[in-house]
Amino acid sequence: xxxxxxxxxxxxxxxxxxxxxxxxxxxxxxxxxxxxxxxxxxxxxxxxxxxxxxxxxxxxxxxxxxxxxxxxxxxxxxxxxxxxxxxxxxxxxxxxxxxxxxxxxxxxxxxxxxxxxxxxxxxxxxxxxxxxxxxxxxxxxxxxxxxxxxxxxxxxxxxxxxxxxxxxxxxxxxxxxxxxxxxxxxxxxxxxxxxxxxxxxxxxxxxxxxxxxxxxxxxxxxxxxxxxxxxxxxxxxxxxxxxxxxxxxxxxxxxxxxxxxxxxxxxxxxxxxxxxxxxxxxxxxxxxxxxxxxxxxxxxxxxxxxxxxxxxxxxxxxxxxxxxxxxxxxxxxxxxxxxxxxxxxxxxxxxxxxxx
Numbered sequence: 017x018x019x020x021x022x023x024x025x026x027x028x029x030x031x032x033x034x035x036x037x038x039x040x041x042x043x044x045x046x047x048x049x050x051x052x053x054x055x056x057x058x059x060x061x062x063x064x065x066x067x068x069x070x071x072x073x074x075x076x077x078x079x080x081x082x083x084x085x086x087x088x089x090x091x092x093x094x095x096x097x098x099x100x101x102x103x104x105x106x107x108x109x110x111x112x113x114x115x116x117x118x119x120x121x122x123x124x125x126x127x128x129x130x131x132x133x134x135x136x137x138x139x140x141x142x143x144x145x146x147x148x149x150x151x152x153x154x155x156x157x158x159x160x161x162x163x164x165x166x167x168x169x170x171x172x173x174x175x176x177x178x179x180x181x182x183x184x185x186x187x188x189x190x191x192x193x194x195x196x197x198x199x200x201x202x203x204x205x206x207x208x209x210x211x212x213x214x215x216x217x218x219x220x221x222x223x224x225x226x227x228x229x230x231x232x233x234x235x236x237x238x239x240x241x242x243x244x245x246x247x248x249x250x251x252x253x254x255x256x257x258x259x260x261x262x263x264x265x266x267x268x269x270x271x272x273x274x275x276x277x278x279x280x281x282x283x284x285x286x287x288x289x290x291x292x293x294x295x296x297x298x299x300x301x302x303x304x305x306x307x308x309x310x311x312x313x314x315x316x317x318x319x320x321x322x323x324x325x326x327x328x329x330x331x332x333x334x335x336x337x338x339x340x341x342x343x344x345x346x347x348x349x350x351x352x353x354x355x356x357x358x359x360x361x362x363x364x365x366x367x368x369x370x371x372x
Contacts, residue, residue: 022220022223022350022353022354026349026353026358026360027168027169027360028170028172028174028253028349028359028360029346029349031168031169031174031175032174032175032342032345032346033212033216034175035174035175035178035179035208035212035342036205036206036208036209037205038165038175038178038179039178039179039182039204039205039338040205040206041165042163042166042179042182042183043182043183043198043201043202043205044202045165046161046186047198049161051159051160052186052187052190053190054159055143055159055187055190055191056191058141058159059114059191060112060114062111062112063090063111063112063113063114064090064092064093064111064112064113064114065081065084065090065091065092065113065114065116066092066093066094066095066107066113066114066115066116067080067081067084067092067093067094067095067116068094068096068097068100068115068116068117068118068127068130069096069097069118069119069127070096070097070098070124070126070127071173071248072120072172072176072177072245072248073118073119073120073124073127073173074094074095074096074097074118075177075241075242075244075245075248076118076177076180076181076241077095077116077118077241078094078240078241078244079238079241080092080094080116080118080180080181080184080185080188080241081093082237082238082240082241082334083181083184083185083188083334084185084188084191086238086332086334087185087188087189087191087192087194087197087334088188088191089192090191095107096126097117097124097126097127097129097130098126100115100130100133100134101126101130101133104133104138108140113140114141114143115130115134115142115143116143116144116145116184117130117134117142117143117144117153117157118144118145118146118180119144119145119146119153120148120167120168120176120180121146121148122144122146122147122148122151122152122153122154123148123151123152123153124153127153128152128156131152131157132156135156135157141158141159142157142158142159143157143158143159143160143161144156144157144159144160144161145160145163145180145184146161146162147162147163147164147167147168147176147179147180148162148164148167149162149164161180161183161187163179163180165179166179166180170359171360171361171362172252172253172348172359172362174249174342174345177245177341178338178341178342179338182201182204182338185197185201185334185335185337185338186198189201197335201335204328204330204335204336204338204339207328207330207339208327208328208339211325211327211328211339211342212342215325215343215346216346218323219343219346219350220350222322223347223350223351223354224354226277226279226305227277228256228277228278228305228351229257229275229277229278230257230259230273230275230278230279231247231250231256231258231259231278231279231281232247232258232259232260232261232266232270232273232278232279232280232281233246233247233250233258233280233281233283233344234261234262234263234280234281234282234292234295235260235262235263235282235283236262236264236285236287236288236292237285237287237288238285238333238337239284239285239337239340240260240262242337242341242344243260243261243263243281243283244260245341245344246258246260246281246341246343246344246345246347246348247260247344249344249345249347249349250344250347250351251348252348252359253345253348253349253351253352253359254348254349254351254352254354254355254357254359255352255355255357255362256348256351263282263288263291263292263295264288264292264295266280266295266299267295267298271298271299274302274303274304276303276304277305278305279305279307280304280305280307281306281307281308281309281344282295282296282306282307282308282309282310282321283309283340284296284308284310284311284317285333286311286312286331286333287333293314293316293317293320296308296316296317296320296321297320299320300320305322306322306323307321307322307323307343307347308320308321308323308324309325309327309340309343309344310324310326310327311326311327311329311330311333311336312326312329313326325340325343327339327340
């Protein structure tokens with residue numbers, strides 16, 4: 017019964033599994049898009065890049081800001097759109113800033129209001145990133161990257177997250193003058209494609225084998241935004257309680273929830289690998305069930321991981337971020353199906369948050 021339920025086809029599943037092809041198409045389009053050259057030519061070298069979004073788009077902003085800083089060496093940070101609207105003086109200063117406003121639909125109210133405020137009241141030129149052409153964000157922003165091939169029918173964001181992240185990493189590589197990194201990003205879809213043939217069936221079986229009361233996802237550095245997004249996907253798709261933390265912060269109180277009914281997801285970095293593996297082993301020794309996504313593994317990782325995803329490793333580590341998130345998306349989807357839910361239309365949610 018459970019297995020049959022988990023095998024039910026959904027729009028969300030199709031969109032998750034379409035990601036390698038979607039990534040290739042998006043990156044090929046960007047190579048030919050003059051907008052990338054305009055962005056490189058039209059931004060001050062000393063400006064701070066400010067990545068702005070809501071929900072999944074905010075977690076995308078976290079990963080994009082970390083990537084941008086690492087790739088270009090320029091200051092970058094991420095904030096929710098509501099911070100621009102409610103506390104603008106804590107967000108903006110006299111320093112030149114490049115706001116990057118992210119909305120899959122191009123219609124998210126808070127992002128649109130942030131664009132109106134920045135462009136109209138502060139006279140700050142913005143860059144919009146969306147999957148939907150002709151929508152308010154594309155019209156309001158001074159320039160826009162429109163990733164139409166990543167648009168989705170389902171409520172929750174899946175391929176749009178990874179595709180817009182790759183698009184922003186491509187732009188960062190252009191800003192930094194790193195064509196080798198752009199070529200590396202273009203190799204990611206082909207390198208990751210075999211995972212999409214093997215992991216879904218294994219993950220389906222894993223979900224049928226456990227009943228979890230709590231979900232926790234851990235990540236450091238550029239992987240923190242990925243951990244946040246995995247948390248949101250499990251919450252949205254399965255109506256489960258999930259939390260996220262910077263990995264090593266989990267020791268400072270939150271580890272009290274660890275039990276055999278707690279799933280702890282680890283997005284292991286290269287930079288913090290040794291310290292994070294120590295934590296992985298500690299959590300396993302406390303009885304937690306572990307879900308590990310990593311670019312490299314060793315005997316310790318394999319021994320401590322109840323479910324292991326080895327993403328094709330290519331240095332630098334942020335180049336594989338997009339290929340790390342689909343497995344949290346699938347976990348949320350299969351958990352929701354196991355509960356008899358419809359992940360294409362989660363409870364209390366709509367595809368776009370539009371406020372009066």
